Amino acid sequence: MKRALIFGLIGCAGCIMLALNASGAGGPKPEPPPKATTIAELAERYDSSRCADCHEEIYDEWEESLHARSVLGSPRTAPTIITTIEKGLKLFPYSGVKSDDDITVEHLMLCAKCHLPQLDEATDDVAREIVATIRGWQQAYRDGDDDKAEELEETIESLNIGCMVCHNKIALIHKYADGYPQPDTVYGGQEGDHDDDEYSLMAEAPAIGESIFCGQCHGQGPNFELEHPSQCATAYGSYLFAYVAHGGSESCQECHMYKSELGHNMQSYRDDSMIEMALDVKVESQSLFWRKNKEEGVVPIGVIDVSMYNKSGHAIPDG
Amino acid sequence: MGRGPYEKSGILRETSLAPLKSTHETFEIAYPFEDVEKDGKTRRELLKDELNVTVTLYYVPFGEFDGNEVVFFEEEKTIDLKTEWIWR
Numbered sequence: 001m002k003r004a005l006i007f008g009l010i011g012c013a014g015c016i017m018l019a020l021n022a023s024g025a026g027g028p029k030p031e032p033p034p035k036a037t038t039i040a041e042l043a044e045r046y047d048s049s050r051c052a053d054c055h056e057e058i059y060d061e062w063e064e065s066l067h068a069r070s071v072l073g074s075p076r077t078a079p080t081i082i083t084t085i086e087k088g089l090k091l092f093p094y095s096g097v098k099s100d101d102d103i104t105v106e107h108l109m110l111c112a113k114c115h116l117p118q119l120d121e122a123t124d125d126v127a128r129e130i131v132a133t134i135r136g137w138q139q140a141y142r143d144g145d146d147d148k149a150e151e152l153e154e155t156i157e158s159l160n161i162g163c164m165v166c167h168n169k170i171a172l173i174h175k176y177a178d179g180y181p182q183p184d185t186v187y188g189g190q191e192g193d194h195d196d197d198e199y200s201l202m203a204e205a206p207a208i209g210e211s212i213f214c215g216q217c218h219g220q221g222p223n224f225e226l227e228h229p230s231q232c233a234t235a236y237g238s239y240l241f242a243y244v245a246h247g248g249s250e251s252c253q254e255c256h257m258y259k260s261e262l263g264h265n266m267q268s269y270r271d272d273s274m275i276e277m278a279l280d281v282k283v284e285s286q287s288l289f290w291r292k293n294k295e296e297g298v299v300p301i302g303v304i305d306v307s308m309y310n311k312s313g314h315a316i317p318d319g
Numbered sequence: 320m321g322r323g324p325y326e327k328s329g330i331l332r333e334t335s336l337a338p339l340k341s342t343h344e345t346f347e348i349a350y351p352f353e354d355v356e357k358d359g360k361t362r363r364e365l366l367k368d369e370l371n372v373t374v375t376l377y378y379v380p381f382g383e384f385d386g387n388e389v390v391f392f393e394e395e396k397t398i399d400l401k402t403e404w405i406w407r
Contacts, residue, residue, distance in 0.1 A: 076380075221329050231329055243338040269378050269389050279336070281392040283374050287350070287400045298363065300350035302370050302398045308342045315335035317378055 025191065025203030026172045026179020033183070036122040037227045039129050039155060048116050048162035054195065059163075061265040066160040071130070074270075078134045078156055081111050085131065092228070100131050110230050114217035116159050118169060130159065164199075170216055171205040178206060211239055211313075214252040238314040248313055255313060270316065278316055280309040348372065349399055369399045 036042035048068075052059035062068055065079045072078050089097040096102055104124040105112075108131075112119040119127065121126055133155050140149035160297050164186075171180045171187030181187060186194050187205035207213045215236030222229040239252070256266045260273045267274050284305045292299045336342050351366040376392040377384075 113399050234330060238338065246339045248339055269380075269391070275389075279373075279376070279391060281376060281394075283394050283396060285372070285396055285398045287370075287398050289400075290347075300352055300363075300365055301399055302348045302350065302372065302400075304346040304348065304372055304374060304396075304398075306344045306346070306374055308336055308344070308375075308376065308392075310336040310338050310340060310342070312338055314338055315333070316338075317335055317380075 025182075025185065025187075025201075026175065027182045029175075030183055033121055039133065039159065042118060042122045042126055043155075043158035045121070046160075046164050047158075048160075048164070049202045049231070050196070051163045055163075058264050061263040062163070064099045064265040065267065067264075067266065070155045070161045071159045072153065072156045075153075077083060077111075077115060079138065081108070082131070082134055082138070084111060088228075095228070100128060102134075103127050103131055106227065110226060110228060113223055113226065114219070114233065115161075117161075117165060117217075130156075137230070144197055166208070166213075167205070168199070171208060173207050173212060209251065209253055211236065211251045214256075217235065218252070233318075235314045235318045238318050242315060243313045250313055252313065257307075278310065278312045280311060282307045282309075365400060368401050369397060372396045372398060 021291070030303075033045070037046060040088075048059065048062065066074065069075070070077065071081070073080070085097070085100070085103065085107075086109075089095045089103070095107065097107060105119055105122060105127045108116075108119060108127045116130075119130075133152055135199070137149055137152035137156060140146075140152060167186050167188055168181050168183075171181050174316060182201070182203075184199055185201040185203050186196070186199045187203055188208060190202050191204055192202050194200055217233060218235040219233045220237035220240070222231040223236050235252075239248075255277060256268075256274070257263055260267070260277060262271065262273065269275060269278075284307075285302060287302045289298045290301045291297070348370060350368065350370060352363055353366060354361050355364050356362075371396050373393065375390060378389045379390055380387050382383070
């Protein structure tokens with residue numbers, strides 16, 4: 001018994017050592033890249049089309065996803081950014097925003113933390129250019145100027161959660177252990193050389209297949225690290241505290257990428273296969289004469305009992 | 320919860336379907352009937368003894384039916400009171 005306990009303790013110590021030594025192929029914190037000064041420059045830096053030559057299928061999947069239009073949205077996101085400015089930033093007494101000219105990257109990170117994390121690599125002029133572009137797009141729609149609306153929509157769409165956001169910028173979560181993402185490396189499930197001039201290496205991102213990876217944006221509620229915390233996404237909080245805590249064991253990727261067979265076209269409620277995977281609904285009915293009360297007497301009623309079982313990994317709806 | 324990021328601070332009221340849990344909703348629908356007086360007695364009679372019921376589960380992203388609603392589930396059922404239509 002004592003021996004078994006000792007082996008058990010050694011085993012546990014081994015696990016802890018393994019956990020402490022687990023690492024990806026990150027490295028020292030690199031110098032931040034020069035700030036992009038225009039939308040075009042920022043979009044070019046994160047342009048996913050260069051990946052399409054070799055990864056055509058994945059690129060095509062991604063292009064269908066909302067990640068490919070994370071600022072434009074469904075297109076619900078871009079107008080919400082404007083609402084955030086008008087109903088939030090301009091009305092808050094200490095935001096420093098009285099007009100669009102006052103908007104900085106820091107202000108937009110309220111939305112961009114998840115919708116465009118690479119905005120932190122741009123100047124405040126880019127933040128203002130984004131706002132002006134969205135306003136111009138809205139105005140073009142109001143004016144019925146379809147050509148201009150389409151042109152500006154393309155500009156907004158050029159800002160997105162592209163390949164290099166997940167596979168480089170936010171690829172490594174535990175930077176003290178795994179290091180910082182290196183500017184020449186694509187992070188995923190493999191190691192080795194990568195046939196690309198700019199990203200010539202591949203390395204493993206230990207968490208890229210785990211739910212925590214998605215939780216970086218599809219989060220736990222208010223983003224307290226921001227000057228003005230807001231709460232959009234709560235899915236990872238729901239996943240941790242309502243799903244895993246009650247025995248759930250599947251990951252975001254298992255359902256949204258593999259079981260759904262959607263791959264990098266990660267979808268939610270707009271996709272039939274995701275709806276199918278989300279709920280089991282059962283409808284039962286009976287009809288009877290129901291002695292309701294003294295005043296109304298016996299009433300002929302149909303009773304419809306609807307049972308909804310949420311078999312997904314988070315509350316529905318959630319985001 | 321609040322309707323936009325500028326006012327959101329957390330989940331203020333949870334109305335979603337919780338994972339790994341069943342949620343039940345019951346709906347009572349009265350069959351059309353009328354009270355008929357005959358020979359000094361009142362008798363409750365069914366006007367229709369069959370109901371066509373459609374159960375639809377919507378997700379309403381903006382909180383109202385504005386064209387953005389998504390149907391998660393729909394089932395049609397015909398229910399009847401043919402076997403027991405007289406009030407006893």
